[in-house]
Amino acid sequence: MKKIYEKVPVRKEKVDNSMILGFSIVFLLMLMVMGITIINDNSNEASIVNSPIVLVDAANAASEETMPFFDSSSNLTAYGQTAFIAFLTDFYNTYGLAINQQNASFLTPFVSVHNLDKFTMQFDEWFVLYKEIESATVSTQIGSVTFKDNNIVEVEILETVHLIHQKQEYRVNLMWTTFVMEEDSQLKIADRVLTDSLVSYEDDGKWIKY
Numbered sequence: 001m002k003k004i005y006e007k008v009p010v011r012k013e014k015v016d017n018s019m020i021l022g023f024s025i026v027f028l029l030m031l032m033v034m035g036i037t038i039i040n041d042n043s044n045e046a047s048i049v050n051s052p053i054v055l056v057d058a059a060n061a062a063s064e065e066t067m068p069f070f071d072s073s074s075n076l077t078a079y080g081q082t083a084f085i086a087f088l089t090d091f092y093n094t095y096g097l098a099i100n101q102q103n104a105s106f107l108t109p110f111v112s113v114h115n116l117d118k119f120t121m122q123f124d125e126w127f128v129l130y131k132e133i134e135s136a137t138v139s140t141q142i143g144s145v146t147f148k149d150n151n152i153v154e155v156e157i158l159e160t161v162h163l164i165h166q167k168q169e170y171r172v173n174l175m176w177t178t179f180v181m182e183e184d185s186q187l188k189i190a191d192r193v194l195t196d197s198l199v200s201y202e203d204d205g206k207w208i209k210y
Helices: 025-033 058-064 078-101 104-110 116-127
Strands: 133-148 152-165 168-183 186-203 206-209
Touching: 078 104, 078 116, 078 133, 078 152, 078 186, 104 116, 116 186
Parallel strands: none
Antiparallel strands: 133 152, 152 168, 168 186, 186 206
């Protein structure tokens, strides 16, 4: 069988553990309700939110423009947490569409202009170049979430993409360290670093690792 996917070399980055802060129970539950699974909840981390998250409907759209995503300590505000969840949910809903269409431009609204070329190149390497994808589905698991200086959220995300390429079923697991920032009053992906990858194909009911 011709080898379609290559394991990409990974780049390790040291995590600043001193900046890791826990989310509130409300925030974790909202992630789960939105279809995002928590895989690494450190119960020893301090909670930063003691009040319920306030959902903002369309009628309050005008006031949203003045509501900050981050507080003075570079932590997400209650409004910022809601927006962050919505951002990840919308991104991955669109991500599946982009893979099926093999077109990274669907994801342009979610990516910082400063990172767009790199993001597109990474996407194309996995899902466009030399690929003939017939169908694809995407699921995600969220790991640790870290608040960095300068209003940046670092989040570990495991993507599992089931796809059919030339009538062969593949499972692509990609572990990303994703950095989300505010740009032009919107949340954007500032960068993504691939920390691990695993590709397997289905053979007689078994998954065979490349």
